[in-house]
Amino acid sequence: MSNSAVAKWLEEIAAAKAKAQSKASHTQQPHPSNATVDISANSDQTITAGIGSSNAYIQPNPPSLLPTSSQLQRKPISRSQYGTVASFDIKTRKKLLRLVLPPEPIKPAPGECCSNDCDPCVNTIYWQDLVAHRELCKRLTLEYEAACLALASGEDSAGSEEQQTRLDANTGGKIDDENETLDLDQVQDDENGLSIRSYKPFKVLKKRYLSENTLQVVCDVAYPKVPRDMALFHVLIRFRRGDQFVTKAFTPVDMSRSSDAEEIESKVSGSGLEAEAEAESSLSRKLIFLVKLYPSPHATSDMFRALEEYSSTTQHHETGASNENEVLFLRGPIQTGRDILWNSEIAQNPGLAPAVMPNRPMKSRDRDLESNKMKQERIVMIAAGSGITPMYQFLRAIHQYQEQKHEQLEREQRVYNRGNEGEDQVVQEVDLIYCNRTTSDIWLRQELQELCSGPDGPHDSVASDTHIMEDLLAMDTLNTNMSWGTQTETESTLAKSLSGTGSRLRTRRRRVRVQHVLSSLEDHHSHRPYHDLSTVQERIHAGRITRDLLRDTLQQNMDLTENERLQILVCGPPLFNADVSRMLSQLGFQDSKSCEIHILE
Numbered sequence: 001m002s003n004s005a006v007a008k009w010l011e012e013i014a015a016a017k018a019k020a021q022s023k024a025s026h027t028q029q030p031h032p033s034n035a036t037v038d039i040s041a042n043s044d045q046t047i048t049a050g051i052g053s054s055n056a057y058i059q060p061n062p063p064s065l066l067p068t069s070s071q072l073q074r075k076p077i078s079r080s081q082y083g084t085v086a087s088f089d090i091k092t093r094k095k096l097l098r099l100v101l102p103p104e105p106i107k108p109a110p111g112e113c114c115s116n117d118c119d120p121c122v123n124t125i126y127w128q129d130l131v132a133h134r135e136l137c138k139r140l141t142l143e144y145e146a147a148c149l150a151l152a153s154g155e156d157s158a159g160s161e162e163q164q165t166r167l168d169a170n171t172g173g174k175i176d177d178e179n180e181t182l183d184l185d186q187v188q189d190d191e192n193g194l195s196i197r198s199y200k201p202f203k204v205l206k207k208r209y210l211s212e213n214t215l216q217v218v219c220d221v222a223y224p225k226v227p228r229d230m231a232l233f234h235v236l237i238r239f240r241r242g243d244q245f246v247t248k249a250f251t252p253v254d255m256s257r258s259s260d261a262e263e264i265e266s267k268v269s270g271s272g273l274e275a276e277a278e279a280e281s282s283l284s285r286k287l288i289f290l291v292k293l294y295p296s297p298h299a300t301s302d303m304f305r306a307l308e309e310y311s312s313t314t315q316h317h318e319t320g321a322s323n324e325n326e327v328l329f330l331r332g333p334i335q336t337g338r339d340i341l342w343n344s345e346i347a348q349n350p351g352l353a354p355a356v357m358p359n360r361p362m363k364s365r366d367r368d369l370e371s372n373k374m375k376q377e378r379i380v381m382i383a384a385g386s387g388i389t390p391m392y393q394f395l396r397a398i399h400q401y402q403e404q405k406h407e408q409l410e411r412e413q414r415v416y417n418r419g420n421e422g423e424d425q426v427v428q429e430v431d432l433i434y435c436n437r438t439t440s441d442i443w444l445r446q447e448l449q450e451l452c453s454g455p456d457g458p459h460d461s462v463a464s465d466t467h468i469m470e471d472l473l474a475m476d477t478l479n480t481n482m483s484w485g486t487q488t489e490t491e492s493t494l495a496k497s498l499s500g501t502g503s504r505l506r507t508r509r510r511r512v513r514v515q516h517v518l519s520s521l522e523d524h525h526s527h528r529p530y531h532d533l534s535t536v537q538e539r540i541h542a543g544r545i546t547r548d549l550l551r552d553t554l555q556q557n558m559d560l561t562e563n564e565r566l567q568i569l570v571c572g573p574p575l576f577n578a579d580v581s582r583m584l585s586q587l588g589f590q591d592s593k594s595c596e597i598h599i600l601e
């Protein structure tokens, strides 16, 4: 090609470039390099300043009605992702500066706050994040303006080694010398688990109807290893419904059983059955929700019905799930005001029930304990339907910590050959009255039975024998007092013979007794009246909860000594709570120094 041809060709290219450039500058808003940025738009924002050419642009991303799934997933704002980004315009060979601002936090939707005095409340988190976001945007904007001025006045050190490490045009120009994050409070988000600051998507691993109106949903996230002072908590589940969100609170249930885990570990190789058991056992360690389904049309229930189990054949760009119905957006763990008080008390006194009366500060209980005055804690739980979930969480927490305490004492006794006199001062008794329509509506029945009899089984050790003995003796007392069915001869003999042996380990003094109240009169499967189905672990009554039943259960709590204290927890639908409160008041149970009544809404 001749020189003139080459020159002509270059001219044509330059003309085309100039044309394209002038077209771009007409379609974009000129922006002075010291412009302030409106940070209220709910999206990432970019300001570009072309210094050296007259181009300076603000390019806010169009605000969308709904946050994108990446925003839903957003981690705490990291300083390193945003700020002044430099690049070079290949055409003009001039340096461009760009300001990338973080997205504004998403305001909680109406109804997202469950009004249970949670700490942190989703609204508090939002306001904290908003303040932090504004401060960060202000700082980044100032930095950007300073960089623009420096570039315009030729003081920009681009090209220097230092600047090159800060600016990386090819990778989007991340500022990589600062790792400051805006995580304002102490609650740490778990990278792979739940986050308290934002909704994260998790695959639905299993969806199973336990009954016509009960759904069990297993999510692909481990039941959080919450610290001792966070044993009681709930999780927010968010569904997208058209262009709106529906957010509801649910209490996950911990279905992992140590006996299962040990069994799996003891297996050497994995046959088909073993692998199946292992898969089932690993599912039991996941976050599991029990959901009460209401007849359709019911927004929340219908969205749960529409959930699908994750299928590995199709792919979702974020979670690997094929469609939105295979994913649940979760946020947590969140504690209600009540949870916080109980959690701190369980953490301090694992063997004890909570004392949450505002007029009875925990210190007074500690004094009681120090002076060895308080010896008996009684808890009566009265639940209906899904109201069992917080009760079960509570029972699990107490059970778990008592197990730990028991093991610790057992170890100490073995190692130091030390007796544990004085350790068995506090006795805790728990009665649970659980109301449903039929046996198939009972949630966590097996798990409750296990809590009644303990995980050790009757033949393992003196400790477990002692435990069983205590349960049986407790039953004996109940049978005498309440004329519930009859204890079998074997049970009675075992209780008596064990009571004769004396107990070497008397630290575990938990007694859980379960009574089911079923409003349907007979069992549909066996066609036998419900009271015939009572066992040593659970009593079954037909009908509705009555004042007489409450009186019988509470009978032994009528005349509390100054060393005893009674806690009554009620959790069910509003009408049920109101009915039970009325009956308790008719029976003379009111909040006092020795009796605390908690209605869980």
Ligand SMILES: Cc1cc2nc3c(=O)[nH]c(=O)nc-3n(C[C@H](O)[C@H](O)[C@H](O)COP(=O)(O)OP(=O)(O)OC[C@H]3O[C@@H](n4cnc5c(N)ncnc54)[C@H](O)[C@@H]3O)c2cc1C
Binding pocket: 114, 116, 234, 248, 249, 250, 251, 252, 290, 291, 292, 293, 294, 295, 298, 299, 300, 301, 336, 386, 389, 573, 574, 601
């Ligand atoms: C901290 C916390 C933890 C919770 N944990 C659980 C849990 O583990 N499992 C669980 O299932 N729920 C749980 N809930 C309740 C759950 O969040 C929802 O409120 C519940 O599923 C009802 O859905 P909704 O609010 O959309 O019902 P809404 O339609 O707003 O109705 C509110 C209430 O009216 C009654 N109701 C509505 N429709 C019907 C109907 N067709 N028939 C009979 N009664 C009806 C129900 O009592 C319902 O709770 C929890 C709530 C809180 C605050």
